[in-house]
Amino acid sequence: MSDARDPLRARLALATGRSAGRLSQALGKGSGSMIGGRLALRVDPQVLRAVAGDRRSVLVTGTNGKSTVTALVAAAITPGGAVVSNTTGANMTDGIVTALSADRTSGLAALEVDEVYLEPVARGTRPKAVVVLNSSREYTRGVSLRSTLEHWRRTAAALPDDCVAIVNVDDPLVSWAFETAPHRIGVSGGLYWRGDALICPACGSVQDFTDDSWSCPGCRRSRPEPDWKVVPDGNGWAVEHAGERTRIEVTVPGRTGPVGGAFALAAADALGVDVAEAAERVSAVADVDGRYAPYRLGDHAARLLMLKNPAGWAEAIDVAVSTDRPLVVAVDPFGPKDTATMWEAPFQRLAGERVAVTGGRTADAVAILDAAGADVVEAPDIESAVRAHAPGEVMVACNYPAFRRISKQFRGGTH
């Protein structure tokens, strides 16, 4: 939608983008969420600034968990007014232009941002808060971790004075990259994948890690004291901040849920939303794009996780081990190297445990789990994979295409 206050060029850009998006939908080429924004940006590179306008935005970036935390942030800030969010997961500049141009009235925005696009999106939206979850290497675009961290550091230094960087202080890479931000708030967000953070990004020394902290013997950097911390609370979780303890209920299993909740509460607080009210909204989020709500299969309940890199698999394995839930691994084909990074995930933590495997890449998953010493059971379909375990809750760890297929199947059927 255009707005009469938009510069002429931005209006033209948006009109072009809109018709391309409709055309793309009409031709059945997709949701139209990228092409529209892409063309609008071609006509006017400043169009993001026009569609962002003066709304108050929270950006969420990191390597893993962006969609989930963006959904929790969107919920947490609703007491502050209507919220627009790029819920389709189109998280590069073009997708964000499309999302913001489709809703020009909401005064708040919760935006998932691809880690490589943080700089242009931050420049265009002039956010009030930037949430930074974690950082590990990514395997598909040929971008080195080092260049992403340097890009973040540049971006952090150029953030507006009234913007708060809400960063995971348990991740030394994130902590370093956002040192340059005008305001920084720390969340203890955990570190599932130490492998990429062994070396201090500032001085190249090998970092010292303890169970819940890190420090660098070379340049004496250490984990900043977090302002927001997740703590066990009875049989659930709470978030501690400024001496107050706020209970949150999240369906997302393991520590992932409460940690995402802590980021969301910190973002709400940065926007002046009452934390207790924000916690109620976060607790009401039952599901994020079909990922976490349990699907019932007779006496079993299946929770889906979608993983894309060793850090993601490490987290899924951690959830299964720490919550003592059995695991199903579901992987489908999506290209030559579709299962390559799974060889680096710490499946040896499941040695001796029964793991059921299903999907079009069953042979690969069996080889990987067999090498890790797991007790592997093959299943012809997802139902039998889940039923290969005793009744109760089962974690289903999927790669992207298996996740799309299985969540669609479950939604159409037994949900």
Add this chain to the structure above:
Amino acid sequence: MSRALTVATLFPLATVAAADEANASALARRGAARDLSVETVTVDRADSFVDADVYLVGGTGRGGVAALVEALTSTDLAARVSDGAVLLAVDAGLDAVARSWVDPAGARHQGLGLAPVSIHSAPEVTGTVVTRPDASLDLPALIGWEANDLRTVREDGARALFTLEVGSGNRTEDALGGTTEGVLAGSILGTRLHGPLLALNPELADLVLARATQRSEPWPALESPAVERARRERIAEVRRESPKADWRSRLPGPVAARLRR
């Protein structure tokens, strides 16, 4: 009697991740089955360099090669390799240990000069690779991945590591008209095939272990059914999808090049 081997992965963070870090654990697994006790070490800094029997250096892309060359130069890698330690250099790692390599802007730089190859720019290729069995190295048909815009020219008559049934490989003319891939010179194995190459192909892990232990007779047969099945399925898939022996590839080089345009 079990023999102990040290496998060192060198500077994995210097380059873009290519999913080849599982090669170290693959050597440990295969080694255990061969009655070798394999210790794996990751070297992240020059001053933590260790004396090892096998060195793994990998990653992809050319962005990190200069940093990798610099890091490797300040270690004893060259001395260790001339003493007979095995070096498996994959993709960006092969660039770094080559005699010379090219950066993305086309500028030529010196490498460590351990592998007798020079690297040149070429059009980009990506895809799954199937090698031809090689009785001289006791290797069956293997599976791997390539994604690069480089030509690898072997020098001093060094032999290739593989010949390919499917894939582009070194992209240099071979006397016999075959597609060659990588280089094998003494204890140095160089290849563009990145990813968990040794995990997917345990026989190649055997080759590395044999060179590291100076074993000349073949290893006793050892099956790993799960990995072999995964490889069989991949190879079948690649053969289904790759165009039937492209007729252009049988024409003389210049004619084929003209037709491709």
